[in-house]
Amino acid sequence: MTDSNRRDALKCLGVGAGTLFTMTGGVFSAFDISEAGAATGTPLFLQISDTHIGFNKPANTDVIGTLNRSIDFVNAMPVAPSLVLHTGDVTHLSKPEEFDTAHQLLLRMKAGDLHVVPGEHDVIDGPGAEFLNHFGKPSDGKGYYSFDHMGVHFIALVNVMNFKPNGLGALGDEQLAWLKQDLWHRSASQPIVVFAHMPLWTIYEPWGWGTSEGEQIAALLRRFGSVTVLNGHIHQIVQKVEGNITFHSARSTAYPQPLAGSGPGPGPLVVPADQLPGMLGVTTLVARKKKIALTDTTLA
Amino acid sequence: MKSTIIAGLLMLASATGVRAQDTTVEIQHFMFKMDVTVTPGSTVTWKNLDGEPHTVASIDGLFRSKGLDEGDTYSFKFDKPGVYKYICSIHPSMRATVTVK
Numbered sequence: 001m002t003d004s005n006r007r008d009a010l011k012c013l014g015v016g017a018g019t020l021f022t023m024t025g026g027v028f029s030a031f032d033i034s035e036a037g038a039a040t041g042t043p044l045f046l047q048i049s050d051t052h053i054g055f056n057k058p059a060n061t062d063v064i065g066t067l068n069r070s071i072d073f074v075n076a077m078p079v080a081p082s083l084v085l086h087t088g089d090v091t092h093l094s095k096p097e098e099f100d101t102a103h104q105l106l107l108r109m110k111a112g113d114l115h116v117v118p119g120e121h122d123v124i125d126g127p128g129a130e131f132l133n134h135f136g137k138p139s140d141g142k143g144y145y146s147f148d149h150m151g152v153h154f155i156a157l158v159n160v161m162n163f164k165p166n167g168l169g170a171l172g173d174e175q176l177a178w179l180k181q182d183l184w185h186r187s188a189s190q191p192i193v194v195f196a197h198m199p200l201w202t203i204y205e206p207w208g209w210g211t212s213e214g215e216q217i218a219a220l221l222r223r224f225g226s227v228t229v230l231n232g233h234i235h236q237i238v239q240k241v242e243g244n245i246t247f248h249s250a251r252s253t254a255y256p257q258p259l260a261g262s263g264p265g266p267g268p269l270v271v272p273a274d275q276l277p278g279m280l281g282v283t284t285l286v287a288r289k290k291k292i293a294l295t296d297t298t299l300a
Numbered sequence: 301m302k303s304t305i306i307a308g309l310l311m312l313a314s315a316t317g318v319r320a321q322d323t324t325v326e327i328q329h330f331m332f333k334m335d336v337t338v339t340p341g342s343t344v345t346w347k348n349l350d351g352e353p354h355t356v357a358s359i360d361g362l363f364r365s366k367g368l369d370e371g372d373t374y375s376f377k378f379d380k381p382g383v384y385k386y387i388c389s390i391h392p393s394m395r396a397t398v399t400v401k
Binding site for chain 1: 329330352353355364369370387389390391393
């Protein structure tokens, strides 16, 4: 299939899918899936984010519909992702019925294990009891945990429960100590994927788009040959490469948000209906040799 | 027993003759629109006008609303004098104060 044919075929899917990640020679990279003719390789995993089930405002009055279209896109992939990472804001208001609906929809995905970290919208009650009821099993109710999959070390972090007065996310001392412990004995040649809801790097401090311990976290990761750091929260793609660390921020499947600093705050952005699908999506990650390539796919 | 004490305290408060000043604080554009000063016994009501949910959560844990969607309100009655600082727990850079005196 030529690139343009592939692009057309993918456009016909009409989904607001995610980001595709491929690993090539130890480094993850990301690209738009509609331009991913060269992105051969076995899909490794899928990132989906900010599904905001329960949201029902002009920015998107059918968040279940757009999540379903994203799931249809995943289910139509030639190779099923062996893992799905949800980077938080599963629900809009942490209501039990929102969690039930979201969880049922996500389980419709034909893919491997589902791993979920909470967003601040999932822990409005404080301790995140309902979130942990649904998604806390792998972490024994703590929220943060790590696991190995296909030779890659995955680390799930929670940065939405220890907010600092400046509004930045934070891990807190206990989780940071755990992270040090989790990493110190690992071989620098093992690819690492870290995922959390809020950006683990500072994108825009006035809106709290960052994590207070970002520099300490990056310092722990710098010695590794291939590190991919994923987040949601800001409902748009922003990417940064720093040495061997690739930072990547995913789209939402629910609604877009403004560019940093544009307007009064990071609330839902209302766009013309025909532009909405192009602003929603998912990310796919594909491993090739020791590198990972990321592909972002929209619902357009 | 507990309810008797509370009822007693309420009677005491009304007996002092200080008039309660119920007031509303609007939440809009990711801000609590104003700091307020009220007399003891006053009820403060918050109303969220943003399309994004917010909460009203005191720093010391005295009060904490659920997630307030657009148009939702939350009320808390302040019986004791003091300076009560609070934030939105979803957007903690949103901060304001209720002073009771």
